[in-house]
Amino acid sequence: xxxxxxxxxxxxxxxxxxxxxxxxxxxxxxxxxxxxxxxxxxxxxxxxxxxxxxxxxxxxxxxxxxxxxxxxxxxxxxxxxxxxxxxxxxxxxxxxxxxxxxxxxxxxxxxxxxxxxxxxxxxxxxxxxxxxxxxxxxxxxxxxxxxxxxxxxxxxxxxxxxxxxxxxxxxxxxxxxxxxxxxxxxxxxxxxxxxxxxxxxxxxxxxxxxxxxxxxxxxxxxxxxxxxxxxxxxxxxxxxxxxxxxxxxxxxxxxxxxxxxxxxxxxxxxxxxxxxxxxxxxxxxxxxxxxxxxxxxxxxxxxxxxxxxxxxxxxxxxxxxxxxxxxxxxxxxxxxxxxxxxxxxxxxxxxxxxxxxxxxxxxxxxxxxxxxxxxxxxxxxxxxxxxxxxxxxxxxxxxxxxxxxxxxxxxxxxxxxxxxxxxxxxxx
Numbered sequence: 001x002x003x004x005x006x007x008x009x010x011x012x013x014x015x016x017x018x019x020x021x022x023x024x025x026x027x028x029x030x031x032x033x034x035x036x037x038x039x040x041x042x043x044x045x046x047x048x049x050x051x052x053x054x055x056x057x058x059x060x061x062x063x064x065x066x067x068x069x070x071x072x073x074x075x076x077x078x079x080x081x082x083x084x085x086x087x088x089x090x091x092x093x094x095x096x097x098x099x100x101x102x103x104x105x106x107x108x109x110x111x112x113x114x115x116x117x118x119x120x121x122x123x124x125x126x127x128x129x130x131x132x133x134x135x136x137x138x139x140x141x142x143x144x145x146x147x148x149x150x151x152x153x154x155x156x157x158x159x160x161x162x163x164x165x166x167x168x169x170x171x172x173x174x175x176x177x178x179x180x181x182x183x184x185x186x187x188x189x190x191x192x193x194x195x196x197x198x199x200x201x202x203x204x205x206x207x208x209x210x211x212x213x214x215x216x217x218x219x220x221x222x223x224x225x226x227x228x229x230x231x232x233x234x235x236x237x238x239x240x241x242x243x244x245x246x247x248x249x250x251x252x253x254x255x256x257x258x259x260x261x262x263x264x265x266x267x268x269x270x271x272x273x274x275x276x277x278x279x280x281x282x283x284x285x286x287x288x289x290x291x292x293x294x295x296x297x298x299x300x301x302x303x304x305x306x307x308x309x310x311x312x313x314x315x316x317x318x319x320x321x322x323x324x325x326x327x328x329x330x331x332x333x334x335x336x337x338x339x340x341x342x343x344x345x346x347x348x349x350x351x352x353x354x355x356x357x358x359x360x361x362x363x364x365x366x367x368x369x370x371x372x373x374x375x376x377x378x379x380x381x382x383x384x385x386x387x388x389x390x391x392x393x394x395x396x397x398x399x400x401x402x403x404x405x406x407x408x409x410x411x412x413x414x415x416x417x418x419x420x421x422x423x424x425x426x427x428x
Contacts, residue, residue, distance in 0.1 A: 006083070007048060007073055011041040018263075020065040023393065025258045028239060029202050032194025035240035035257045049073055056393045060260050102175035105295055105338065108331045112302040115324045119309045171291065174284035178292045179341050181349075185277035186356075192274065193217075197235060198258065199268040205388035206259035209252050209380040211370040215273035215363050244387060250376070252384040260391045273363045276356045279349045281342075296338040303331035 014030040015022055028038040042063055046053065049069035054062040066072065074081055169177060196216050201208055210229040214220050220231040229251055235241065241255040282289060306328040310321075371377055 007045045008041040011045055015065050020067055021262050022063050023260050023262055025260045029198040029258050032191055032198050034238045060393055062262055062393055098176040099172035101179055102172035108334055109299050111327045112306050112331050115327050116306055169284050174288040175292045177282040177284045182283045196270050199270045201255050201258050202265055203267050205390050206255045207384040207387040209384055214366045246383040250380045252380055254387040259389050262393050264392055272367055275360050278353045278356055281346055299331055300335035303335050307332055
């Protein structure tokens with residue numbers, strides 16, 4: 001026995017944004033999904049969420065969802081409840097992971113300071129025992145002074161000592177940001193791409209030319225592939241489109257599935273081309289970055305100094321010396337990695353951003369191909385308009401709905417037909 005697939009969260013969000021009454025084309029356009037995928041997802045969601053189906057005279061199906069369909073799903077679907085629970089737990093766990101790097105940094109600084117103080121005291125005691133009364137003897141001192149400002153990071157008011165910064169990121173979060181950045185700024189690039197393409201198609205009432213879509217694609221090919229517009233195949237596949245050939249041999253593209261809706265479409269504002277965002281080294285403020293980088297340097301200096309003292313072979317109890325030696329090694333490794341990782345990442349970002357700028361420039365350059373004054377473009381746009389259409393399904397267009405009993409629907413439909421005939425007779 002096969003288990004029921006879990007509802008698609010993207011489709012669920014699209015249904016909510018479209019006010020719970022949708023067609024397949026509405027969802028595919030709103031979420032930028034493959035039409036067939038959207039249809040399968042809607043059917044699965046409708047069967048689990050107790051949705052109603054409405055069938056228009058044209059044969060189009062409208063899905064009507066209850067506004068509390070998430071509660072219905074949650075009651076029915078254990079996996080959905082488990083997923084929601086895990087998402088909450090993961091948010092907490094990931095936050096703890098993020099702040100752990102800053103906590104370890106501060107902890108190692110404190111331990112290194114304590115270890116240096118302990119070794120200094122041990123060295124002083126040892127020298128006093130061996131050279132008591134020898135005023136000409138030297139006195140061992142680490143000769144290192146620690147600024148009390150270091151300890152302000154433990155104060156709940158440490159933010160007041162920094163320059164005002166618009167960022168809401170706290171110190172521990174800034175450490176993680178300094179080390180690993182703030183994630184991929186283009187993680188939703190494919191979603192934005194397909195939503196923009198779907199919006200272009202909807203704005204043009206389901207009929208477009210390739211030049212209108214090209215600024216949103218990465219590759220359009222060269223030579224033969226570009227001339228024959230092979231790059232449109234993924235778009236046709238995703239949105240159930242078909243090519244139409246004009247008498248002049250030019251191609252236009254119609255998308256019937258995106259021409260049906262339950263609400264009158266309004267022109268959507270979309271960017272003229274798909275623009276990728278550049279990577280930022282960190283979203284932390286300048287003062288925060290200076291602090292977290294400075295503490296990394298402080299730990300590196302402390303670790304180096306501590307390792308030198310440990311190598312001096314001071315007479316300290318075995319267990320304590322083992323712990324101090326471990327602190328020295330761990331602090332040195334951690335501080336070296338703490339400063340090396342952001343340095344490597346900085347140069348990696350520079351290379352990555354150069355490629356992003358090149359892709360943005362390439363997509364922007366394709367806008368020049370969509371020149372309305374070009375006779376070929378004018379002919380293609382004019383021919384595309386012959387296939388442009390929009391079908392809005394109103395309640396009066398319905399021939400069947402699961403919201404009411406079939407017998408009741410037949411009675412209402414018969415009454416409507418009788419009333420229509422009566423109006424016609426009275427008109428005569």
